[in-house]
Amino acid sequence: MRKLALSDEILLTIEKPARYIGGEVNMKMKDPSKVDIRFCMCFPDVYEIGMSHLGIQILYDMFNRREDTYCERVYSPWVDMDKLMRERNIPLFALESQDPVKDFDFLGITLQYEMCYTNILQVLDLSGIPLYAKDRTEEHPLVIGGGPCSYNPEPIADFFDFFYIGEGETAYNEILDTYKEYRKAGKTRKEYLERVAQIEGMYVPAFYDVKYKEDGTIASFTPNNEHAPKTVKKQVEMNLSDTYYPTAPLVPFIKATQDRVVLEIQRGCIRGCRFCQAGMIYRPTRERSLEYLKKCAYEMLSSTGHEEISLSSLSSSDYSCLQELVYFLIEEFGSKGVNISLPSLRIDAFALDVMSKVQDIRKSSLTFAPEAGTQRLRDVINKGLSEEAILGGAMKAFQSGWNKVKLYFMLGLPTETEEDIEGIAILSDRIAREYYTIPKDQRNGKVAITSSTSFFVPKPFTPFQWSRMITGEEYVQRQRFLKGKMREQLNAKSIKYNWHEAEVTELEGVFARGDRRISKAIVDAYQSGCLYDSWSEYFNYEKWMNAFVANGIEMSFYNGRERDTEEIFPWDFIDVGVTKAFLLREYKRAKSEKVTPNCKQACANCGAKEFGGGVCFEEDLCMADLEEVTDESKN
Amino acid sequence: MKARIKFQKYGSMKFVGHLDIMRYFQKVFRRANIDNEYSKGFSPHQIMSFAAPLGVGLTSDGEYLDVQLLSADSPEVMIERINAALTEGFHIIGYRPLLETEPNTKTVTAMALVASADYLVSLKDGYEIGADINSKESFAEKFIKFMQSEEIVIGKKTKKSEMDVDIKPMITLVAFEEEDYEAKRRNTLEEHLKTEETSLSNKKPDSMAEVYENGIKIYLQLDTGSSSNLKPELVVEAFCESLGVAYNQYAWQSHRIEVYTRNSETGKLAGLDQVDR
Secondary structure (H helix, E strand, O other): OOOOOHHHHHHHHHHHHHHHOOOOOEEEEEEEEHEEEEEEEEEEOOOHHHHOOHHHHHHHHHHHHHEEEEEEEOOOHHHHHHHHHHHHOOOOOOOOOEEEHHHOEEEEOOOOOOHHHHHHHHHHHOOOOOOHHHHOOOOOEEEEEEEEHHOOOOOHHHOOOOOOOOOOOOOOOHHHHOOOOOOHHHHHHHHHHHHOOOOOOOOHHEEEEEEEOOOEEEEEEEEOOOOOOOOOOOOOOOOOOOOOOOOOEEEEOOOOOOOOOEEEEEEEEOOOOOOOOOOHHHOOOOEHHHHHHHHHHHHHHHHOOOOEEEEEEHHHHHOOOHHHHHHHHHHHHHHHHOOOEEOOOOOHHHHHHHHHHEEEEEEEEEEEEEEEEOOOHHHHOOOOOOOHHHHHHHHHHHHOOOEEEEEEEOOOOOOOOOOHHHHHHHHHHHHHHHHOOHHHOOOOOOOHHHHHEEEEOOOOHHHHHHHHOOOOHHHHHHHHHHHOOOOOOOOOEEEEEEEEEHHHHHHHHHHHOOOOHHHHHHHHHHHHOOOOOOOOOOOOHHHHEEEEEEOOHHHHHOOOOOOOOOOOOOOEEEEEOHHHHHHHHHHHHHHOOOOOOOOOOOOOOOOHHHHHHHHHHHHOHHHHHOOOOOOOOOO | EEEEEEEEEEEHHHHHHHHHHHHHHHHHHHHHOOOEEEEOOOOOOEEEEHHHHHHHHOOOEEEEEEEEOOOOHHOOOHHHHHHHHHOOOEEEEEEEEEOOOOOOOOOOOOOHHHHEEEEEEOOOOOOOOOOOOOOHHHHHHHHHHHHHOOOOOEEOOOOOOOOEEEEEHHHEEEEEOOOHHHHHHHHHHHHHHHHHHHHHHHHHHOOOOOOOOOEEEEEEEEEEEOOOOOHHHHHHHHHHHHHHOOOOOOHEEEEEEEEEEOOOOOOOEEEHOOOHH
């Protein structure tokens, strides 16, 4: 029987002991003494969230297919466990073998959102691994970062031995093969990192020097090691229908956030919304074939026993075989008690038909993400969703019996005016008015509209990477203004308004576009007790502000500046395919309220075509057609 | 058709709570491709019911789960199929098709049948009881004395209030050695089972109860179910209290051995896998 790292007494004292015992369905068991490489994969948040992440499941499966490698998992211990581990000096351990993380060859940490940065330090700290990469020796694991936040790794660069920029399917085998070879040859950690730096997509922060100008912006960013390239090129898996996919994913005992089979139908997004980082960094859009997905669905449902399957992508309605896939899933699995959980779809006849088949109309709601309240601002952000489309879609749904609508907006978008903010309230009200045009005897009680606003954060590799981000005070003002406007609406009683906290978003802004000088503040904040910052009950703004002050960091430098077009950004050394020239062009078009067509309408020459596949090669429209198509799409 | 499944729960699975076990088994049956019957509606779920939820921290050789099926193989094949879909810490040791409920009669759930259960409570290594108990002999001696008192009154918390209850009548068997336990246990069973059990004894699966070096342990048969219910932990707590020593809930490992139903006429017991309903 497997032995556990924790005593019965500890496991019976803490919340949800199943977070720490492993042993889940489809967990891989290997004899650690019979492998060459031990890799510990980490999601720096609580187990239930980490276990819901598809990326780790893909890599877990891919690594464990290698006979020479044993990939295990670790998550952030929850606060109760964290306290006990510190009090009793219990080293952090991996779930599979229950062995200390410190004894592994690699610790791979996925970086899904900025507010997990103190949890990274927690994992290193509890493992007994020095926080700063420079303090690690031959006996410590190599700490790797990957995932969306590695597209600006600079605020946390000092904590990592290297970053893997891009999709994991392509280069990890080379990383592992080389590691084995180098270790057999008795090479040092530094020699190995020099070799890693030559693998496309790998960024070894220690091999680069940053110099700053007097005004605080970057003067130069240059390699200090001859093996390190000037630019690091994002990794992309170009054939998504012939690659690794976890056909037997792990199934936790306790209910995870995603308690279902997740089918990733495509990567990337054709839409080009100007605020959206994922829409830029995952270009070009690549689809998985229908046959491949059908096969995966079968295998995953039978290997997990899940009673639900959901589709994952940035914009499912754009997947070319969506109808066929969804009808296949309903017909094939619906009768076997499998729920089909739909991603947010563009509301059309197909969506309504499918929704009425798989959901209880009385309980489910329609979701729209207009993001901005007026057409002007939606043009600025290139969100191709018109008021007519929203009202038309809502009306069709109302006529079929729905009466709940969820709307998502952002406050603080570039060029936002009071009229745009008020537009959020007006649009919410218009949807309600639309509902009440249906005769009383034909409608389904009252309409319930929930409008939520989040705080816009400019992200690297988006056209808004140059933008100023509004301050917390401005945000609160705008949110209050909107709240007042909501109350003035005719159907105010049918509209519920929710908003996100401003403080945590300000920090997110600093981390998103920050540089290497921030790492010290993250360490200080962590050491003063900050942890689980993405959990509002644990977020402590004051401690963060103290840490910033102590390290001479001004939030306004990172958030409050309209950045110069000549400025060198901390993330400029990364080549994501999409060029800086394109992003700047898009920023200018945003300011002049010009819409850019999506990738299926016309190619805007973003640069992602160089990867040689995906949507870029499906149509052959050229830049010359661009203006024409733009005008058409407006009509 | 209905069937009753008997399983063991052991090792690290003792940390997985009852609600999660229910979710776990739903997925087990799907993986094993069992033809479960589903409830109707937009979120259909398998029709199943557990006899007696086991608390977190306890292990068991006798857990029962009733399922409603549309079709099934022979018991042997069903056991094999389900076991193939289980992870370490669970093991199916019995499968018994149940009689169909007669039309117009009320369905009896497994839970409603439960009347009694056997437990093995062991002191974990590394812990001490106090009161000069340092061997299994001195433990047995003290426990026998404890059981000799007129009544054993404990404050029992219910949802509404706390009240004093005499738990002595709820303890129907006490033994310290396995042989003694088996002999006493047979006496509580219905006549036809006494012999049947003996003849099947060589088929009995190995117990998954943890074994500790210190040897201090006790077998208990306790009232279990909706009309009268006593947890083994409460017995040990009352025992410690009678000795004037602090009760440490982490020092003891409780293990369920079997769950019974009672024949209302004879007052005798039968394991839930020995009845057809």
